[in-house]
Amino acid sequence: MHTALNTLRTTPILSVKTESPTVKTYTLKDKLCAKAKPGQFLMLWIPGVDEIPLSVMYAENDRVSVTVKAVGDATRHLHSMKPGETVGVRGPFGNCFTEASGKILMVGGGTGTAPLLFLARRLATKAQRLSFVVGAKTKTELLFLKELNAVCTEQGVITTTEDGTYGLQCLVTEPLGKLLAATKFDMVYTCGPELMVSKIFNLTEQHGISFEASLERLMRCGIGLCGSCVIGKYRVCRDGPVFNAAQLSEVKSELGISKLGFDGERIPV
Amino acid sequence: MSRNPLSTSFAGLKLRNPTALASGILGYTAESLQRVVEGGAGAVVTKSVGAAPRMGYANPTVVQANCGLVNAMGLPNPGIDEFVEEIAHAKIILQAPLIVSVFGYSAEEYALVAEKAVAAGAEALELNVSCPHVKQTGSEIGQNPRILAEVVAKVKGAVQVPVIVKLSPNVTDMAETARVAVKAGADALTAINTVKAMAIDVDTTLPVLSNTRGGLSGPAIKPIALRCVYDLYETVETPIIGCGGITTWKDAVEFFLAGAIAVQVGTAVALENPNVFHAINRGVKAYLKKKGYGSVKEIVGIAHRA
Ligand SMILES: Cc1cc2nc3c(=O)[nH]c(=O)nc-3n(C[C@H](O)[C@H](O)[C@H](O)COP(=O)(O)OP(=O)(O)OC[C@H]3O[C@@H](n4cnc5c(N)ncnc54)[C@H](O)[C@@H]3O)c2cc1C
Ligand SMILES: Cc1cc2nc3c(=O)[nH]c(=O)nc-3n(C[C@H](O)[C@H](O)[C@H](O)COP(=O)(O)O)c2cc1C
Ligand code: FES
Numbered sequence: 001m002h003t004a005l006n007t008l009r010t011t012p013i014l015s016v017k018t019e020s021p022t023v024k025t026y027t028l029k030d031k032l033c034a035k036a037k038p039g040q041f042l043m044l045w046i047p048g049v050d051e052i053p054l055s056v057m058y059a060e061n062d063r064v065s066v067t068v069k070a071v072g073d074a075t076r077h078l079h080s081m082k083p084g085e086t087v088g089v090r091g092p093f094g095n096c097f098t099e100a101s102g103k104i105l106m107v108g109g110g111t112g113t114a115p116l117l118f119l120a121r122r123l124a125t126k127a128q129r130l131s132f133v134v135g136a137k138t139k140t141e142l143l144f145l146k147e148l149n150a151v152c153t154e155q156g157v158i159t160t161t162e163d164g165t166y167g168l169q170c171l172v173t174e175p176l177g178k179l180l181a182a183t184k185f186d187m188v189y190t191c192g193p194e195l196m197v198s199k200i201f202n203l204t205e206q207h208g209i210s211f212e213a214s215l216e217r218l219m220r221c222g223i224g225l226c227g228s229c230v231i232g233k234y235r236v237c238r239d240g241p242v243f244n245a246a247q248l249s250e251v252k253s254e255l256g257i258s259k260l261g262f263d264g265e266r267i268p269v
Numbered sequence: 270m271s272r273n274p275l276s277t278s279f280a281g282l283k284l285r286n287p288t289a290l291a292s293g294i295l296g297y298t299a300e301s302l303q304r305v306v307e308g309g310a311g312a313v314v315t316k317s318v319g320a321a322p323r324m325g326y327a328n329p330t331v332v333q334a335n336c337g338l339v340n341a342m343g344l345p346n347p348g349i350d351e352f353v354e355e356i357a358h359a360k361i362i363l364q365a366p367l368i369v370s371v372f373g374y375s376a377e378e379y380a381l382v383a384e385k386a387v388a389a390g391a392e393a394l395e396l397n398v399s400c401p402h403v404k405q406t407g408s409e410i411g412q413n414p415r416i417l418a419e420v421v422a423k424v425k426g427a428v429q430v431p432v433i434v435k436l437s438p439n440v441t442d443m444a445e446t447a448r449v450a451v452k453a454g455a456d457a458l459t460a461i462n463t464v465k466a467m468a469i470d471v472d473t474t475l476p477v478l479s480n481t482r483g484g485l486s487g488p489a490i491k492p493i494a495l496r497c498v499y500d501l502y503e504t505v506e507t508p509i510i511g512c513g514g515i516t517t518w519k520d521a522v523e524f525f526l527a528g529a530i531a532v533q534v535g536t537a538v539a540l541e542n543p544n545v546f547h548a549i550n551r552g553v554k555a556y557l558k559k560k561g562y563g564s565v566k567e568i569v570g571i572a573h574r575a
Binding site: 225264 | 293294295296297298300301303304307316322323324325327328329330331332333338340342345346347348351352468470472473475477479536538540542
């Protein structure tokens with residue numbers, strides 16, 4: 001680990017964009033995080049409140065963007081912050097998605113769509129086919145439809161909502177059976193709720209397709225030291241957050257099942 | 270017949286090499302301890318476990334300093350009644366001695382946790398009487414000779430396995446603490462835990478750690494830890510395990526020369542990776558060969574001849 005990456009940098013929020021009623025994108029100036037690759041994350045310090053892991057949604061020149069859903073204390077506090085206010089960053093940390101070519105399918109659930117959009121933008125010019133299934137509970141929570149339509153191949157974006165207010169009324173995993181049977185994809189990428197990830201993992205295994213998923217675990221240090229984020233023998237913050245099919249098979253007894261809580265106890269995912 | 274020049278032993282524990290994982294680094298699950306053994310560790314120490322679950326402090330819990338890290342995790346742990354399952358699993362899969370780190374708020378609590386840990390499979394115990402950032406335990410126990418003696422004696426009376434006492438550098442006279450621990454029955458000493466420290470962000474003018482104060486680890490504290498081991502070697506006959514900033518084989522050799530029978534490695538697992546133990550062992554082995562020593566045990570304390 002380069003200690004420069006782990007050194008806390010304070011930086012002003014440059015801009016805030018509302019993506020949905022519960023999700024906002026924050027753009028910050030940070031030279032190191034601006035070099036992040038798709039799949040990597042940063043630790044965002046909300047001064048006096050908390051420090052949380054967030055996937056990089058975009059990185060360019062000296063800027064980095066993260067897309068954040070308000071779910072609790074830290075994220076709600078962040079949502080109340082405005083451009084010009086100060087936050088801190090460490091990172092970028094973790095590994096990244098491998099950049100595959102050929103026919104590619106991405107499946108994003110909730111804010112898990114953010115790192116996949118970053119990846120999709122990188123792969124857009126290389127991929128022979130780029131399809132994206134994106135799901136949410138309801139229409140207003142669907143993220144990045146415009147951006148995804150701009151980078152995916154024609155009619156490549158399939159949307160699902162649980163309440164049927166937009167696209168197909170089903171879970172994001174539902175259209176996959178048909179899609180995988182119809183097309184021999186070269187790679188499937190996913191990020192989102194872990195039950196979704198483990199379902200998709202099972203499907204890609206059945207079809208014998210290469211697979212990479214970005215996982216979430218409780219993170220404290222972010223640098224592979226404290227052990228809060230382990231799944232099996234892996235540290236999600238350092239050996240991940242992106243894992244391939246072979247690695248995921250090794251952690252099947254925990255994937256979608258259990259994780260460590262704040263006190264290190266094994267709790268249901 | 271070829272002997273393993275790295276094998277060592279202390280307090281009845283046999284180690285295939287003299288490097289061990291320090292407490293609080295990846296120490297929650299059997300599988301992550303196993304990963305460290307695969308990375309070359311000759312023994313492992315678990316995360317410190319207490320009588321009841323603790324959530325630890327809010328983030329930030331770790332902050333980078335020049336040549337080190339300041340941490341205040343706040344002893345997050347699931348409590349011994351939950352942790353016994355992990356100990357039992359670790360005992361089955363690990364090919365190296367399993368040392369369980371224990372803390373408490375009273376001598377009775379230390380002894381209770383110790384008993385349960387040993388019943389579940391701990392091959393030795395390390396008493397954390399040196400954590401600098403949680404009130405009423407850790408270094409607050411280690412700083413008070415009367416309470417320290419009581420804790421060590423109570424635990425010794427409760428278990429049959431070796432009891433290691435981990436010392437804090439945050440005291441006026443570490444030799445005195447060591448003497449008390451040894452007199453009360455400590456089978457070995459680990460030196461050192463982290464050095465009290467903090468970090469302030471100049472932009473927001475706030476302390477960075479949520480707990481404000483924490484402990485410094487990593488290369489920055491190596492010279493301090495080395496001096497502690499050197500002093501302890503002249504103070505007590507008890508085996509000493511060196512800990513603090515050890516990252517390379519050269520660091521490890523310095524500690525052996527100062528008087529450590531083995532070393533623990535913590536922060537370097539993050540600075541490098543879990544295979545850092547292999548790298549250290551390879552370097553120590555090459556050093557022994559080059560210098561004509563048959564065993565690492567031959568170099569323990571030889572810096573004191575001067
Ligand atoms: C590698 C990684 C990338 C992530 N990327 C994003 C992202 O791009 N966008 C986004 O909105 N969220 C992301 N998250 C999740 C985000 O970190 C949590 O939503 C946030 O920490 C919640 O904090 P809170 O105080 O608002 O909520 P709390 O009320 O504290 O917690 C709500 C839930 O969030 C999770 N959580 C809380 N603290 C942490 C922590 N330190 N580490 C991990 N999970 C935590 C727990 O499951 C908890 O139950 C990511 C998590 C990880 C591990
Ligand atoms: C993140 C972190 C957590 C720690 N947790 C514990 C602990 O639970 N119990 C303990 O006795 N020491 C704990 N320590 C101290 C280490 O075991 C070790 O004594 C110290 O870090 C110095 O060694 P190092 O420089 O090799 O890390 C912790 C250290 C760090 C960095
Ligand atoms: S968050 Fe500390 S090891 Fe991953």
